[in-house]
Amino acid sequence: MAAIRRQFPVLERQVKGKPLVYLDNAATTQKPQAVIDAITEYYSGYNANIHRGIHTLAEEATAAFESTRDTIRDFINAESREQAIFTSGTTEGINLVAQTWGRQNIKAGDEIIISNMEHHSNIVPWYMLAQEKGAVLKVIPITDEGELDMEAFDTLLTERTKFVSIVHVSNALGTVNPVADIISKAHEVGAVVLVDGAQSTVHLDIDVQAMDCDFFVFSSHKLYGPTGIGALYGKKELLEAMPPYQGGGEMIKDVSFTTITWNDLPYKFEAGTPNIADTIAFKTAIEFTDGIGKDVIRRHEEELLAYTTDALQAIPGLRIIGTSPHKISVVSFVVDGVHPQDIGILLDNRGIAVRTGHHCAQPLMDRLCIRGTTRASFAMYNTKSEVDVLVEGLHKAVKLLV
Numbered sequence: 323m324a325a326i327r328r329q330f331p332v333l334e335r336q337v338k339g340k341p342l343v344y345l346d347n348a349a350t351t352q353k354p355q356a357v358i359d360a361i362t363e364y365y366s367g368y369n370a371n372i373h374r375g376i377h378t379l380a381e382e383a384t385a386a387f388e389s390t391r392d393t394i395r396d397f398i399n400a401e402s403r404e405q406a407i408f409t410s411g412t413t414e415g416i417n418l419v420a421q422t423w424g425r426q427n428i429k430a431g432d433e434i435i436i437s438n439m440e441h442h443s444n445i446v447p448w449y450m451l452a453q454e455k456g457a458v459l460k461v462i463p464i465t466d467e468g469e470l471d472m473e474a475f476d477t478l479l480t481e482r483t484k485f486v487s488i489v490h491v492s493n494a495l496g497t498v499n500p501v502a503d504i505i506s507k508a509h510e511v512g513a514v515v516l517v518d519g520a521q522s523t524v525h526l527d528i529d530v531q532a533m534d535c536d537f538f539v540f541s542s543h544k545l546y547g548p549t550g551i552g553a554l555y556g557k558k559e560l561l562e563a564m565p566p567y568q569g570g571g572e573m574i575k576d577v578s579f580t581t582i583t584w585n586d587l588p589y590k591f592e593a594g595t596p597n598i599a600d601t602i603a604f605k606t607a608i609e610f611t612d613g614i615g616k617d618v619i620r621r622h623e624e625e626l627l628a629y630t631t632d633a634l635q636a637i638p639g640l641r642i643i644g645t646s647p648h649k650i651s652v653v654s655f656v657v658d659g660v661h662p663q664d665i666g667i668l669l670d671n672r673g674i675a676v677r678t679g680h681h682c683a684q685p686l687m688d689r690l691c692i693r694g695t696t697r698a699s700f701a702m703y704n705t706k707s708e709v710d711v712l713v714e715g716l717h718k719a720v721k722l723l724v
């Protein structure tokens with residue numbers, strides 16, 4: 323653990339005179355030195371625009387950039403490298419699919435299914451599409467424990483269901499959803515399925531072929547990589563049939579004022595100069611995570627989750643939100659009569675970073691009849707002694723606020 327922590331420079335810092343206890347990993351993870359170095363090395367050693375240059379720097383930058391695509395192919399077990407499209411993150415991946423596949427295929431009266439536990443970025447693009455097309459947005463309800471109501475899902479699925487967009491792991495509850503089951507049921511009625519892997523990719527082994535999803539989206543910054551870069555996986559026949567997302571350089575083969583031909587995959591969806599430095603460092607982040615081993619990280623985070631869940635029971639008036647047995651790495655809670663923001667401020671005074679509020683999941687908060695929660699979320703570098711600091715801070719905060 324000490325060796326892992328040493329690789330994350332920010333963990334050395336103090337906040338309000340106390341050692342930082344960073345428990346906001348579901349929002350974004352901290353970055354290891356190797357990732358920071360990869361960005362610096364690109365800018366200080368071989369900064370160049372990619373693909374069309376014939377000089378040495380351009381070739382080095384292109385090779386490094388494209389090699390991230392190979393790493394992502396292996397990381398999620400995509401059939402081919404062309405099926406890994408770079409995006410700015412999960413949000414852009416979902417918008418890309420809604421604006422291309424969605425606008426091409428969704429018609430008035432068609433049904434799109436999402437769930438009651440989606441992040442806003444997996445609600446708003448589908449709401450916008452449904453508004454534009456006159457389609458119907460249907461919502462899988464959840465149980466009080468924070469699991470999808472799968473019986474209700476069965477009744478929502480009809481021959482009018484054209485698309486299902488579902489979160490793999492809830493950012494607000496930590497629930498791991500039965501995506502393989504959802505995908506196979508959706509396929510039975512001919513629907514296409516997108517899995518939002520923003521929270522799952524850092525914890526779970528992802529095999530898009532075994533899962534049989536049609537699209538899978540995730541962000542680098544939630545798996546120890548830089549912000550501003552992510553990936554979209556899609557089944558080849560779907561990606562090939564989809565129109566481009568944005569127009570510009572790189573996504574075309576030939577341009578005249580009367581005719582334009584689109585580039586091949588994956589470039590058809592990658593208009594303009596991409597985020598080269600962060601794409602290169604994305605590979606470093608994946609290698610770093612794989613180097614430690616997701617199974618090792620997962621076991622560690624499971625222990626932290628169990629330890630935290632136990633310790634929080636002793637805090638008067640505290641209720642954990644999201645109690646599915648299938649959950650990972652997130653503890654969300656409310657305390658009777660206390661605003662989550664007040665807890666967050668008092669914890670910050672002790673150097674503890676947690677997230678408070680609706681976690682970009684307002685419909686979920688409405689369903690649970692709460693305004694928000696306080697959320698602690700774990701990463702590979704968190705320790706039980708940090709949880710002890712959190713629990714002590716919570717005891718003190720609750721005493722003060724109740």
Ligand SMILES: Cc1ncc(COP(=O)(O)O)c(C=O)c1O
Pocket residue numbers: 348349410411412413414441443444489491492493518520521541
């Ligand atoms: C479940 C889920 N989906 C989507 C997103 C959006 O990811 P990004 O902001 O990296 O695009 C997040 C971010 O918190 C998330 O937790």
